[in-house]
Amino acid sequence: MLEHKIDKNKFVDFCNGDVKGEDTETLNHFDEHTRYQFTRMLYAYGTGMTGQNPFANDEEVEITADIDSATHTSFYVNGQKAFTAITGMSYLPSEIQTFGTIQQPFKTRGYKPYDPGTNSITIGVGSRFNLGNGYSMTVQEDFVWGEGYGNGSKADDERCNMIIGGLNTLIHFADQQYFSSMTDPYTDYILDFLASQGVDTSREFVINGTHCELVNGKISEVGNDYVVPSSIQQKAVKRYKESMSQLLNGGTWYRWS
Known part of the structure; x- marks a missing residue:
């Protein structure tokens, strides 16, 4: 209190x-x-x-x-x-800019594989993932780049699209640059991707230092009742x-x- x-x-x-x-x-x-x-x-x-x-x-x-x-x-x-x-709360214009701009450079750089001790993973600029069936994605400076379109069916292309969109919003959210709700349209794809990396989303998990949890099936920041990233809040x-x-x-x- x-x-x-x-x-x-x-x-x-x-x-x-x-x-x-x-x-x-x-x-x-x-x-x-x-x-x-x-x-x-x-x-x-x-x-x-x-x-x-x-x-x-x-x-x-x-x-x-x-x-x-x-x-x-x-x-x-x-x-x-x-x-x-x-x-x-009220926020300064400079603070709003940090989480109110859709396309901005990712903060996290490099990749650290899943750590079972902390149920955490680090995904930043330069990270590359093989999605199977000839598809892959790479984290660029401010977006996630996908490759392999046309190697599979139209449904495969769409799935690749959704995984890429999901990872893009997940990194921005974990880097304290997006509202958690930005990940909502991609939740299922994000959870599947995280599971493929070893992350256990049935309990608290950590992405790029941000502690996350599932609330009503949606990804949220632990202990944050606001949609604004906790670092700004x-x-x-x-x-x-x-x-x-x-x-x-x-x-x-x-x-x-």
């Missing part, structure tokens, strides 16, 4: 509007944002958006919140977890945490409502 000690009575007074944030000594912008999330939750329950309303019976209801991390807050109603709110979270940790009596305010 995010470490932040507050005066609970002050926070309750702040939520109820009995005290202004700038008049407190311990409340910060995380508390302000938590109050905003509280009001949104009450609105959702009150308008029937959730399909349930714990306040309908006029009974006393206890609502609590745990700030799990800078971006995640879990809410509880009468001790039962209701939901986890995940806050979106962590920079944005650091900036967000620094700004939100400022006390409300410091004069800088972020209006959430």
Whole structure:
């Protein structure tokens, strides 16, 4: 959980509007944002958006919140977890460019074969693979080049195409240059290719240093709830945490409502 000690009575007074944030000594912008999330939750329950309303019976209801991390807050109603709110981040133009450009040079160079000890493999510029039936592919500077078209049937050519497209998106994703969703159209081909290299995708696996897992049959980065690569996400979270940790009596305010 995010470490932040507050005066609970002050926070309750702040939520109820009995005290202004700038008049407190311990409340910060995380508390302000938590109050905003509280009001949104009450609105959702009150308008029937959730399909349930714990306040309908006029009974006393206890609502609590745990700030799990800078971006995640879990809410509880009468001790039962209701939901986890995940806050979106803002990114600098230079950061967006690193993962928002479709064709850019791969970061990883060279090839390291499968390591069963870490369930990992490194695939970068210069890597070459024989796909059988006269087909092969080579990782160039910013794309994967295929050879052997016409050696097999039309279906063989199409399969080669999909493997090449899949490896291209996989390397960019593993190099922290693509959203994980870019690999989705090629998932089956990527998994078959990785299996041919010895990678066990039934558990956590590592491609070019990026820890991956299958979530609902799709390739995702371990521990990353966002589509943005974690190397960029962590920079944005650091900036967000620094700004939100400022006390409300410091004069800088972020209006959430």
